[in-house]
Amino acid sequence: MKKTTEEDHSQCTNLLKPVRDSLDVLNGKWKLPIIISLTFGEKRFTDIAKDVHGITDRMLSKELRDLELNGLVVRKILDGYPVRVAYALTPHSKSLKTVIDSLRNWGILHRKKLNMECKEKKSSGQLIGK
Amino acid sequence: MKKTTEEDHSQCTNLLKPVRDSLDVLNGKWKLPIIISLTFGEKRFTDIAKDVHGITDRMLSKELRDLELNGLVVRKILDGYPVRVAYALTPHSKSLKTVIDSLRNWGILHRKKLNMECKEKKSSGQLIGK
DNA sequence: TATAGCACTATACTAAAGTATAGCAATAAT
């Protein structure tokens, strides 16, 4: 193994910095799922909740506020009585498409790998606990 | 706004499921940064710590263990005295490259956007507080 | 002999993320 150089380190920092900027905005269990739900068109609170299985109202409410503050979601008040609300993506959050696609593809790959390992263990009798 | 259909919902679920699989493995502030550090070659504990600015030894130790369990990192014991350890990516974690690239690109875009907003506010005198 | 590096672990703590449960004001449907 060759020694880590200053050169390597600054190259690494260059890649790291923008990735961390992304992670700061997208962190947590729910933000990307909410955005994904909205990629299929603007939706109401309860419709998002139905898509994003397992989220509580409190979390959905909080995360939508966070996303709005970061300019990733807009809250639209639909005119008419009673007042209804819809959430939609912004052009900025639409640019997350490639991020979402790459995570989707990797997720599929990862699950495939897990299944393969599971089969291997079964056939060699190693399947003991977690 | 058209009503959310069953069709839409199952399409959404299809996209959501693998993304959540990815997020489950990659969640938190440190996992991707650690992996990024290792994309520049296998490294020792303290070298990773230098790249991933701000991480504590405890976190690094814990996250490396997690990543190892999930098959994203291998721990190599280098022979010789004193015993030295190096961490390296696996083929599986190398397949995260597209994920990392897309996050990097989006991070750059996001920061550009923030800077623009900041300038706008300055020029219209709205820069108050956070 | 002293100091620093390596690869950690231990203990104790704070802060943030997330859950559970309930309620509310308005309207719509039965």
Add this chain to the structure above:
DNA sequence: ATTATTGCTATACTTTAGTATAGTGCTATA
């Protein structure tokens, strides 16, 4: 008249993530 729906908020809580600080046994270097 009753119940359900919508889009939330409030309170209280648990769990997980992350920080701070110290220490260990070893070796290499000055």
